[in-house]
Amino acid sequence: MILRDLLTRIPKAVATGNLDQTASGVTSDSRQVKAGSVFVAIRGTETDGHKFIDAALKQGACAVVAEVAPASDYTGEAVWVHSNNTRDALGQLAAALAGDPSQQMKTVGVTGTNGKTTTTFLIQHIMKSVWTRAGLLGTIEVDNGFERVAATHTTPMADTLQSQLGEMADNGCRGVALEVSSHGIDQQRIAAVEFDAAVFTNLSQDHLDYHGSMAAYYEAKKALFTGLAEQGGKKKPVAIINSDDQYGEKLVKELGESQRVITYGMGAHVDFKVTKMRQQVRGTEFQLDNRGKSYLVRTPYIGRFNVYNTLAAIAACAACGIKIRDAVKALAEAPQVPGRLEHVGTREGVNVFVDYAHTPDALKNVCATLKDLEPNKLITVFGCGGDRDQSKRPLMAEAVSELSNLSLITSDNPRSEDPEAIIKEIEAGMKSKAYRAVVDREEAIRTAVNVAAAGDIVLIAGKGHETYQQFADKTVDFDDRKVAHWALRDRPSTRAAAPAEKKKNFTRKEGEWRDRDEKPERKEGEKPEYQKPEKYGERRVGGKPPRKSDRRDGFKGRRDRPSGERKDQR
Ligand SMILES: CC(=O)N[C@H]1[C@@H](OP(=O)(O)OP(=O)(O)OC[C@H]2O[C@@H](n3ccc(=O)[nH]c3=O)[C@H](O)[C@@H]2O)O[C@H](CO)[C@@H](O)[C@@H]1O[C@H](C)C(=O)N[C@@H](C)C(=O)N[C@H](CCC(=O)O)C(=O)O
Numbered sequence: 001m002i003l004r005d006l007l008t009r010i011p012k013a014v015a016t017g018n019l020d021q022t023a024s025g026v027t028s029d030s031r032q033v034k035a036g037s038v039f040v041a042i043r044g045t046e047t048d049g050h051k052f053i054d055a056a057l058k059q060g061a062c063a064v065v066a067e068v069a070p071a072s073d074y075t076g077e078a079v080w081v082h083s084n085n086t087r088d089a090l091g092q093l094a095a096a097l098a099g100d101p102s103q104q105m106k107t108v109g110v111t112g113t114n115g116k117t118t119t120t121f122l123i124q125h126i127m128k129s130v131w132t133r134a135g136l137l138g139t140i141e142v143d144n145g146f147e148r149v150a151a152t153h154t155t156p157m158a159d160t161l162q163s164q165l166g167e168m169a170d171n172g173c174r175g176v177a178l179e180v181s182s183h184g185i186d187q188q189r190i191a192a193v194e195f196d197a198a199v200f201t202n203l204s205q206d207h208l209d210y211h212g213s214m215a216a217y218y219e220a221k222k223a224l225f226t227g228l229a230e231q232g233g234k235k236k237p238v239a240i241i242n243s244d245d246q247y248g249e250k251l252v253k254e255l256g257e258s259q260r261v262i263t264y265g266m267g268a269h270v271d272f273k274v275t276k277m278r279q280q281v282r283g284t285e286f287q288l289d290n291r292g293k294s295y296l297v298r299t300p301y302i303g304r305f306n307v308y309n310t311l312a313a314i315a316a317c318a319a320c321g322i323k324i325r326d327a328v329k330a331l332a333e334a335p336q337v338p339g340r341l342e343h344v345g346t347r348e349g350v351n352v353f354v355d356y357a358h359t360p361d362a363l364k365n366v367c368a369t370l371k372d373l374e375p376n377k378l379i380t381v382f383g384c385g386g387d388r389d390q391s392k393r394p395l396m397a398e399a400v401s402e403l404s405n406l407s408l409i410t411s412d413n414p415r416s417e418d419p420e421a422i423i424k425e426i427e428a429g430m431k432s433k434a435y436r437a438v439v440d441r442e443e444a445i446r447t448a449v450n451v452a453a454a455g456d457i458v459l460i461a462g463k464g465h466e467t468y469q470q471f472a473d474k475t476v477d478f479d480d481r482k483v484a485h486w487a488l489r490d491r492p493s494t495r496a497a498a499p500a501e502k503k504k505n506f507t508r509k510e511g512e513w514r515d516r517d518e519k520p521e522r523k524e525g526e527k528p529e530y531q532k533p534e535k536y537g538e539r540r541v542g543g544k545p546p547r548k549s550d551r552r553d554g555f556k557g558r559r560d561r562p563s564g565e566r567k568d569q570r
Pocket residue numbers: 028029030031041042043044045046047048049050052139152153154155156157181182183184
């Protein structure tokens with residue numbers, strides 16, 4: 001694209017130099033600059049992109065966009081563009097070079113403290129079932145309609161984001177579900193994204209290390225919604241808000257008439273309302289009322305919080321023109337979101353779940369949901385991330401200790417911090433003495449699985465889909481789901497010691513979720529019952545570990561170990 005045309009996207013900027021050059025791309029990272037790139041200098045928290053202008057020029061940048069004017073003796077061939085907001089400029093230029101992909105697709109942004117990943121997975125699933133091809137961008141992965149790659153950020157930098165959206169549009173995606181983090185909003189990573197709908201799931205404590213206060217955190221989230229009114233394109237965006245959440249309710253009030261708002265929840269006056277909810281071991285069923293019509297929604301997910309995620313997904317898809325009944329139909333086959341309340345195995349009546357809860361509210365919700373399954377004991381393994389909101393640590397401890405019969409406090413990405421020091425901070429918030437601190441996460445998981453008895457549930461919280469553990473000096477392979485499989489496999493049998501009646505069967509009338517090691521007694525002449533593995537979408541409960549082909553995340557089960565790993569590391 002010729003610079004002269006490209007720079008019309010930042011009309012307030014002042015450009016000096018030959019504008020008839022061709023720009024081949026745009027980046028804010030000098031290390032990515034190639035001949036013909038536009039380099040945009042951004043002031044960060046660690047360093048200042050302006051320091052790398054010389055490096056970018058040496059690598060062949062055809063233009064530099066900076067928040068400072070060129071030096072009076074600047075005679076370089078590259079165009080110097082002086083802008084007062086280079087973060088916004090980055091988004092505008094990247095969007096123009098990618099062909100404004102968000103204007104070519106139905107684009108839904110999902111923000112909130114918890115539930116973004118789950119809701120975006122649901123939205124993409126519905127979009128795909130109706131439109132065949134749809135994109136997804138968020139914490140776990142970026143799906144461009146043809147291939148999925150692991151994500152580096154929940155919401156990547158504007159240059160990366162726009163080029164990923166561009167691939168989706170080029171691949172024929174008709175829609176995209178995009179996770180929008182508060183960092184993403186604050187750092188204008190979503191500049192030049194035109195939304196059809198923006199969803200607010202909820203707000204509770206997290207990221208105070210970055211935002212400083214809940215008020216500032218809320219304001220960051222709110223900017224996504226006030227920004228809808230300023231979109232320049234033809235879209236008539238809708239704000240979709242969980243008004244049962246106290247911050248959601250506040251947002252609805254504050255947006256007032258300035259924005260088209262659709263509410264969802266269980267309260268009296270919401271647009272998408274849940275009634276008659278029935279939680280079951282293998283899923284949830286509820287009635288959805290919208291504009292005088294009722295729909296019976298069935299999903300394979302458990303937990304009240306997932307009902308909110310489901311509602312948000314239906315409302316967002318409806319705002320994009322999808323019929324509610326088509327969305328509802330698709331949801332019966334909703335996929336397992338990797339590491340979100342994922343049932344990873346069962347042995348001798350001990351059931352293990354992996355979940356990504358890493359905030360006080362998420363932990364409260366997931367523990368309460370598992371308690372609803374009426375286990376004999378709930379045993380929770382958790383830790384708190386290093387270099388992240390320190391003040392949430394005792395609150396996470398409080399949430400876990402109040403709802404678990406036993407807690408194992410361990411490490412969860414200590415990053416630059418001392419793992420034992422983090423654990424001490426967690427211990428300060430424990431409300432019960434029924435806990436053990438085990439710094440090594442594998443040992444903590446193995447301990448939890450070994451001390452569990454038939455009928456107990458082990459919850460491994462915090463890392464969900466993650467496949468690594470980050471320490472100050474290294475990052476090592478670590479996958480809670482694999483370790484849980486190994487722990488279950490290696491668990492010493494308690495069969496002889498445990499009387500049969502102590503075992504707990506999570507059995508429902510119309511199906512079974514029972515210890516598959518248990519052999520039902522056979523009467524003479526009776527054929528053995530064929531125990532077909534349960535399948536709801538891609539979610540499997542009990543039985544053998546899932547096959548690779550069953551899973552979105554490529555996890556191959558117990559034999560899938562990181563290469564080069566020693567036996568004694570298992
Ligand atoms: C706090 C934060 O958000 N930091 C992000 C931010 O870093 P920063 O502002 O400190 O940037 P910087 O390192 O000072 O660099 C400034 C500029 O100089 C450039 N640079 C730097 C070095 C060089 O040699 N050449 C060069 O051009 C950089 O590309 C950048 O444009 O911009 C960087 C890229 O430009 C990001 O990689 C970095 O994410 C860090 C790694 C991070 O951990 N971020 C997390 C907290 C985050 O963003 N999380 C959210 C929410 C997660 C969730 O709850 O789901 C997310 O969306 O992922």
